[in-house]
Amino acid sequence: MTIVIELPATLRPYASGESRVALDGQDSFGEALDALVTRHPRLRKRLLTSSGAIYDFVGVFLNDRRLARDDMPDLTLADGDVVSFVPAMAGG
Template sequence: MGDRVMSIVIELPTTLRPFASGEAQVALNDHASFNEALDSLIARHPRLKSRLVTGSGTVYDFVSVFVNDRRVGPDEFPEITLGDGDVVTLVPAMAGG
């Protein structure tokens, strides 16, 4: 028996899909932490970087992050451990009038 690959999904709202080749969901394998998964997402879709993270690599304050429908704050990002089947949703705030 071979080792099973852990898989997580990052869901992207409509506003971010043009920067991710139109993908609504991006499946990633073997990422144990939120930061690793985010780095992998940006490596796969570099145009997302300016929409999600600052120049120093931290997630913008206006981007809400949910793990399995639970909102998590920026202070939790380094501590978030992802498991097989977890779903991370990234939601940038919308502005307009």
């Protein structure tokens, strides 16, 4: 089973420049997230709090559907699913 993690331009420098990271063998969102930050450890501080929760300012989408925080850890993934992380942007 393969799932794909899509990363916006703001996160790519922390993932060796990759815009898409393919992960094999992860059955749940939590497993996929662990595999992602294991492969690209510099993403951890950009996505996760010190307790391991995803920051509130990071939107998470599964196949273009926004996920609720309560759904994430145990959410079962299927072959071909695409997970996207979208950090909020600020400017002025």
